Amino acid sequence: MWSCTPDPAKDGSLSDIPYAPHNKILEIPSHFPKMDIPSDNPTTEEGVLLGRHLFYDPILSADSTMSCSSCHIQSKNFTDGLPTSQGIDGINGRRSAMSLVNIGFVKVGFFWDGRSKTLEDQALAPVEDPVELHNHWGELIDKLKAHPTYPKLFREAFGIDHKDKITKELAAKAIAQFERTLISKDSKFDRWQQGIENLSDIELIGNGIYFDDDPDLPDGECGHCHNIPLAATDDYFNNGLFAAKSLTDFIDLGRGEVTKQLNDNGKFRAPTLRNIRHSAPYMHDGSLATFDEVLKHYNSGGKESVYKDKVLHKLGLDEFYLNCLSAFIDTFEDTTFLHNPEFSNPFK
Ligand code: HEC
Numbered sequence: 001m002w003s004c005t006p007d008p009a010k011d012g013s014l015s016d017i018p019y020a021p022h023n024k025i026l027e028i029p030s031h032f033p034k035m036d037i038p039s040d041n042p043t044t045e046e047g048v049l050l051g052r053h054l055f056y057d058p059i060l061s062a063d064s065t066m067s068c069s070s071c072h073i074q075s076k077n078f079t080d081g082l083p084t085s086q087g088i089d090g091i092n093g094r095r096s097a098m099s100l101v102n103i104g105f106v107k108v109g110f111f112w113d114g115r116s117k118t119l120e121d122q123a124l125a126p127v128e129d130p131v132e133l134h135n136h137w138g139e140l141i142d143k144l145k146a147h148p149t150y151p152k153l154f155r156e157a158f159g160i161d162h163k164d165k166i167t168k169e170l171a172a173k174a175i176a177q178f179e180r181t182l183i184s185k186d187s188k189f190d191r192w193q194q195g196i197e198n199l200s201d202i203e204l205i206g207n208g209i210y211f212d213d214d215p216d217l218p219d220g221e222c223g224h225c226h227n228i229p230l231a232a233t234d235d236y237f238n239n240g241l242f243a244a245k246s247l248t249d250f251i252d253l254g255r256g257e258v259t260k261q262l263n264d265n266g267k268f269r270a271p272t273l274r275n276i277r278h279s280a281p282y283m284h285d286g287s288l289a290t291f292d293e294v295l296k297h298y299n300s301g302g303k304e305s306v307y308k309d310k311v312l313h314k315l316g317l318d319e320f321y322l323n324c325l326s327a328f329i330d331t332f333e334d335t336t337f338l339h340n341p342e343f344s345n346p347f348k
């Protein structure tokens with residue numbers, strides 16, 4: 001329908017739209033580490049809103065069929081439930097989608113091999129990845145400029161005065177802001193840390209095994225590499241998934257691909273165990289289908305290989321101790337995170 005009011009944005013100018021961003025307070029409990037937020041990308045309500053829209057919008061993929069959320073599904077702890085992910089062309093990638101829970105606390109580098117230094121940098125990758133969204137940023141930016149609502153959202157988040165100033169860097173900044181809000185902090189484990197709730201006797205035995213801190217209990221060694229409170233470590237390890245005879249034997253070199261150091265071949269980042277039951281299948285290649293298989297793997301000490309981490313050994317946990325260990329790991333479960341409406345699809 002024709003309207004008599006001239007469209008103020010017809011020439012692409014956005015300066016009539018107010019720019020007054022509101023600082024977004026991230027609620028981080030006192031037993032958590034500090035979150036490093038880049039000074040040139042402070043978290044604002046408007047930035048997070050834009051980032052959430054981009055995260056869920058299939059406009060990001062070449063054929064408008066997939067978005068970040070196709071592979072990072074909230075109810076699956078922001079993974080896709082597949083051994084390895086499949087992009088828009090139906091091609092399977094070589095790695096399993098990573099959970100984005102507490103992603104803002106990762107300091108050592110993103111992806112299984114840590115090749116991306118910041119979330120801002122990471123967010124640029126999937127759009128052009130041939131086995132993910134297989135798009136071109138240039139084309140995507142043109143679509144965003146011509147879109148009925150995105151120019152306004154970019155103006156409100158970043159104060160640009162013209163839609164031609166929409167860039168991939170701003171889009172990535174907004175996505176990173178949204179990702180920093182993906183904080184899980186309401187598990188039984190957190191309430192225990194805060195002195196609000198007790199663990200059961202079984203869970204306490206599991207805690208002792210997990211951290212090797214009870215001489216009367218067998219050691220589980222998990223705490224070396226999946227440390228609290230995030231149940232992760234900002235470091236790379238070989239956890240014995242492959243029986244390698246030489247350092248060039250690994251199908252996926254992992255960290256070594258990034259550092260080009262032979263000694264880093266076969267090492268991957270130790271990811272979080274929060275909501276781990278919702279993240280199956282497991283490991284960078286999705287090779288372990290169930291959590292029971294994961295426990296079996298570690299209980300056996302992993303595959304025969306001189307390159308696996310020295311911490312790994314045959315644990316010899318019997319069924320009772322394995323049940324205790326899994327009961328403790330289940331205290332990292334936070335179902336409010338999986339259903340938090342702030343993290344959900346804004347188009348629904
Ligand atoms: C086709 C499936 C797919 C799509 C689409 C996808 N991802 Fe991923 N994502 C993955 C896989 C697989 C990995 C691990 C890749 C690797 O380590 O090489 C990953 C890793 C990540 C990580 C690193 C997590 C960590 O702990 O280091 C972040 C962050 C992330 N994706 C965010 C996004 C964002 C933002 C988008 C949209 C712009 C997106 N992903 C689109 C599959 C996907």
Ligand code: HEC
Binds near residue numbers: 272295298
């Ligand atoms: C030497 C360090 C180390 C120890 C000890 C260790 N892990 Fe891991 N864990 C890792 C690394 C590294 C990965 C990722 C490996 C990969 O994908 O190739 C991982 C992955 C996992 C995963 C899969 C995560 C996902 O998102 O797919 C689970 C579950 C897990 N570990 C549980 C445990 C449990 C339970 C224990 C104790 C019995 C334990 N880990 C001990 C380093 C370790």
